[in-house]
Amino acid sequence: MSANANGVTLGAPSFFSKEATIAGPGFNRWMVPPAALAVHLCIGQAYAFSVFNGPLTKVIGITQSAPDDWKLTTLGWIFSLAIFFLGLSAAFAGRWLEKVGPRRTMMTAAFCFGGGFLVSAIGVWAHQIWLLYFGYGVLGGIGLGLGYVSPVSTLIRWFPDRRGMAAGLAIMGFGGGAMIAAPLSVALMNHFKSATSIGVAETFVVLGVVYFISMMIGSLAIRIPPHGWKPAGWTPPAEASHKLITRHHVHIDQALKTPQFYLIWLVLFLNVTAGIGVLGQASVMIQESFKGTITAAAAAGFVGLLSLFNMGGRFVWASASDLLGRKMTYYVFFVLGGILYYFVPGFASSGNTVLFVLSFCVILSMYGGGFSTVPAYLADIFGTMHVGGIHGRLLTAWAAAGIAGPVLVNYIRAYQVAHGVAKSGAYTMTLHLMVILLVVGFICNLLVKPVHEKHHMAADAV
Structure with missing residues (x-):
């Protein structure tokens, strides 16, 4: 076994390892933005979670809130927890991301975000609010954080000549995810709604599966550039003329x-x-x-x-x-x-x-x-x-x-x-x-x- 220029051990790399995602010769870097969007368009659903708040206040009453139904103040903590754990996971998993690479991180995000919906569906069926807090709030929030940061750093490495555009491509997906999720969620709830169900649990199951598949496709398609790679014909700008574009790295x-x-x-x-x-x-x-x-x-x-x-x-x-x-x-x-x-x-x-x-x-x-x-x-x-x-x-x-x-x-x-x-x-x-x-x-x-x-x-x- 030996180590390459990245300090990564060579040998028979695991499919989930960082070195297994290193792109081969001739790889087209424009294949990476769709992989990033496959994740960010999914996790952008967080901005549309409010469409579930009204229906979730009628899980028991169906047509109107019953005395034992959840209150909006109770439900508001689901989104708050998700954003809290987004920030927490993004902050503390950064070193892990750099160690294991984007594929494993994005796969973990897929399991957490998709799984969070499934746990939340059980919470709706059992009418246990703590399962929604844990499902969408904790698990989903961790998936949000891991899914948010992992594609961005990869895109920036692939586009040193257009770093801003690269980051914008991915993060635009996060901003636009709600525009897809909101009407889709409403349509699914209307489809599953019945005399005995408001359709939220069934919608959570469908979304969990769809988002899991999309995010897994993105994680499988992602690649990182080889050490020292740069776009053909591109020369890094001299630090003397671009004082805020460094040619060095800080741990x-x-x-x-x-x-x-x-x-x-x-x-x-x-x-x-x-x-x-x-x-x-x-x-x-x-x-x-x-x-x-x-x-x-x-x-x-x-x-x-x-x-x-x-x-x-x-x-x-x-x-x-x-x-x-x-x-x-x-x-x-x-x-x-x-x-x-x-x-x-x-x-x-x-x-x-x-x-x-x-x-x-x-x-x-x-x-x-x-x-x-x-x-x-x-x-x-x-x-x-x-x-x-x-x-x-x-x-x-x-x-x-x-x-x-x-x-x-x-x-x-x-x-x-x-x-x-x-x-x-x-x-x-x-x-x-x-x-x-x-x-x-x-x-x-x-x-x-x-x-x-x-x-x-x-x-x-x-």
């Missing part, structure tokens, strides 16, 4: 000792905080801002439009970052976002619906773009060898923003209304606070510099 544990990690953590946290609070309150916000003008149906259309820009922004902005540079792209997010947040209350008070809607569409595109640009930003700063693990740990910023954003929007609005401010004007203070957050984000991004050479791994130039 996952060493990255946590650098100020760059925490600055980029804050950059992501502040960008996401500014967008996620609006995303969660969008329907109510537009109706209250244009009282009597915007109907509930129109507000739902507004939310759908924001989802489209959220998804599209993940690909467009990440691809644009290949031309602009990652640091400049975040400058655009913070400057343009700050300007829009500042003027949106004026658009609302003047009754300008068009500018109000367009402003939030651009803001939500940058919210999505922040997610898809940050993996490439990390690869530029820390190199590609451990980018999957570093990205996983950085996603704790998402979990923190998921709490901070809605709290800021909801509690400040409640405080304003309680003190006599009209609902139509209750968001002004919140939106102007977002401007301050984006200014802080701009400063954090400004402070990001190349990693000191003392943090580089030995003999790691590529």
Whole structure:
């Protein structure tokens, strides 16, 4: 037995081992994005889980809630647990991903996410809420985290010349997964609904099987490039002319000792905080801002439009970052976002619906773009060898923003209304606070510099 340049033991590799996924000569790197999408389009279902909340309150009553049926407050913990374990698994499984490779990680994600649906189906049939918490919340959440980070790091290695576009391709799938899952779930529930069943358990079984198969196909199709591989005719940019695109690598544990990690953590946290609070309150916000003008149906259309820009922004902005540079792209997010947040209350008070809607569409595109640009930003700063693990740990910023954003929007609005401010004007203070957050984000991004050479791994130039 001997070791190759990656330090991987040679011999008869297991089908599930990292070395078994190394691409052979002539492999077409454009086969990798579909494998990544096969996973991300599945786990993006998480954003559509709310379609089950209403039916789950009628598991016993069928047509209406019975006294022993679950309450919405009880059901709300399912999604919260899933997002919590997404962040937890992404943060702590990063080193394991780098060790075992994307195939085993993506297969594990398939078993956890698909299996989580099956456990949840049993929970519905037995009417045991803890099985839904464990099934979709814990198992499904772990599947979400593993499935989120593993394809992204692989794509970045295959596309060193277009890192932003590569990350955007995968993460766009996560943003768009709900657009498939929501109508599919509703159609399945309607199909299985009967006099004795609301159709949720049966829908969980179908989704669990379909998602498992799709994610397994993605894991089987995934490949990693050989050590030292680079696209034909591509020359890595010289560090002298691209100061934030390193040709060195930083170990996952060493990255946590650098100020760059925490600055980029804050950059992501502040960008996401500014967008996620609006995303969660969008329907109510537009109706209250244009009282009597915007109907509930129109507000739902507004939310759908924001989802489209959220998804599209993940690909467009990440691809644009290949031309602009990652640091400049975040400058655009913070400057343009700050300007829009500042003027949106004026658009609302003047009754300008068009500018109000367009402003939030651009803001939500940058919210999505922040997610898809940050993996490439990390690869530029820390190199590609451990980018999957570093990205996983950085996603704790998402979990923190998921709490901070809605709290800021909801509690400040409640405080304003309680003190006599009209609902139509209750968001002004919140939106102007977002401007301050984006200014802080701009400063954090400004402070990001190349990693000191003392943090580089030995003999790691590529």
